[in-house]
Amino acid sequence: MxxxxxxxxxxxxxxxxxxxxxxxxxxxxxxxxxxxxxxxxxxxxxxxxxxxxxxxxxxxxxxxxxxxxxxxxxxxxxxxxxxxxxxxxxxxxxxxxxxxxxxxxxLPNLPHESVKAGKSENDNEIVYEEGEIPMLAENALPHWELASKYDIIDFDLGSKVTGAGFPFYKGKGARLQRALINFFLDEALKQDYIEYQPPLLINEDSGFGTGQLPDKEGQMYFVGEDKLYLIPTAEVPITNIYRNVILKEDDLPIKNVAYSNCFRREAGSYGKDVRGLNRLHQFDKVEIVQISTPEKSYEILEEMKAHVSALLRKLELPFRILRLCGGDVSFASALTYDFEVYSAAQKRWLEVSSVSNFENFQSNRMKLRYKSKEGKSILAHTLNGSALALPRIVAAMLENNQSSEGIAIPELLRNYTGFEKIDAL
RNA sequence: GGAGAGAUGGCAGAGCGGUUUAAUGCGGCGGUCUUGAAAACCGUUGUCCUUCACGGGACCGGGGGUUCGAAUCCCUCUCUCUCCGCCA
Structure with a gap:
């Protein structure tokens, strides 16, 4: 606001x-x-x-x-x-x-000066690219086929028990999920983030605070009996910790990280976009959130961008960074960088992270302020980013690292998985 | 789920219809004293709206009501605590 x-x-x-x-x-x-x-x-x-x-x-x-x-x-x-x-x-x-x-x-938030006009995601500006696009063999498989070939993710079982978009992870698939979560959390802890485990359901005030309500009501699952919403991202509970709070300037910047399940109804999605892990109703994500003074927030946005870049580098995934154009940047955001990894069998870029500065747009909604050294109450700036969302990371990892030997686990992740490759058992 | 108690300023805690502009203590900030510090003493101490300013107004968990007047009485919701039941 x-x-x-x-x-x-x-x-x-x-x-x-x-x-x-x-x-x-x-x-x-x-x-x-x-x-x-x-x-x-x-x-x-x-x-x-x-x-x-x-x-x-x-x-x-x-x-x-x-x-x-x-x-x-x-x-x-x-x-x-x-x-x-x-x-x-x-x-x-x-x-x-x-x-x-x-x-x-x-009224949406004002876009930052660096945001260019544009109609849709096609007008987003690629600001950075890193890593080599892997050349796969002729018979390379998309991740959903790899998933069933190695019996690590079961989409049909999810459909039976819940519905489309709620897969089961199994065996090394489940262990890979756990490894990635721990890896992402540990990397954030190294950067002095405080780890939180938030509630997965939030009330209406919290939904309003971060801007999901009243606008995007239809995107969230709603538990009518108790008037609670399932979180679409840990951003919501983690940022709302500070709703109606007056911090001290010395407390800033606040750096929080949280792993959570995320729930999204994704009404209206269809086709190849939703195939396999590309778009799920429930997925896992590690989210970083920072609260900052207005003076520092863009510096911090760069820091968060660097953090996400480092994660992708360590996972050996080719990625690129886009600065979203005016038409694609979200309602509440002033400036957003999207991170996309290349998924070599699908031959497409998949969004795995979105890092945004909301300036004081969310703060003004939730009355999040800090007391300056001079004793004035000032609206803080809020920022957040995925670091990272799991499913598409897994999709790209499976596709890019496949060979006749199985699927190779990136070097730095092996301590977490406890295995070096996924192969036929 | 059942029964009871409670929610007051950063914290503790009084006030239960009209000098409350919310007592008092602790903490915080400023000062006196001191070589310095502590102690002691004195002063100060929230948020928001409005106004150039003086000033005015709102806020005692949220919402509504009674009254000329509500922190105080009534209704309702939320949360906390105690006991019972259920339970990972």
């Missing part, structure tokens, strides 16, 4: 920047400013009446104490009249604030 006073002071700038996200804000901004004007004048009016009412109540108290009953009655009558005025104003104010909030929440 953008700050009201910022919108007021930078009306044209807001509209211009949002056009980069293909969002026409002109009308909305006008409505917001006009509603805010109404809010201010109504508030002023209400406050004046309340001040008067407070004054009268005090008088009544004093008069009663002095035994001047009839005079007190007189004032009480006046006060009663005032009461209906106050009640009306309160209702009006509530209405105005409600519609103001509804409008305010519709």
């Amino acid at each position: 953008l700050q009201l006073h910022f919108i007021r002071d930078n009306k044209d700038y807001v509209i211009e920047r949002l056009s980069i996200k293909n969002f026409d804000a002109a009308e909305l901004v006008e409505e917001i400013i006009s509603l805010d004007n109404d809010r201010r004048s109504t508030q002023k009016n209400l406050d004046d009446n309340l001040a008067m009412s407070n004054q009268l109540s005090k008088e009544i108290g004093n008069l009663f104490k002095e035994g001047k009953k009839s005079e007190a009655e007189e004032v009480r009558k006046k006060s009663t009249e005032l009461k209906s005025v106050v009640k009306d104003l309160e209702q009006t104010l509530q209405q105005i604030e409600k519609s103001l909030n509804e409008k305010l929440v519709e």
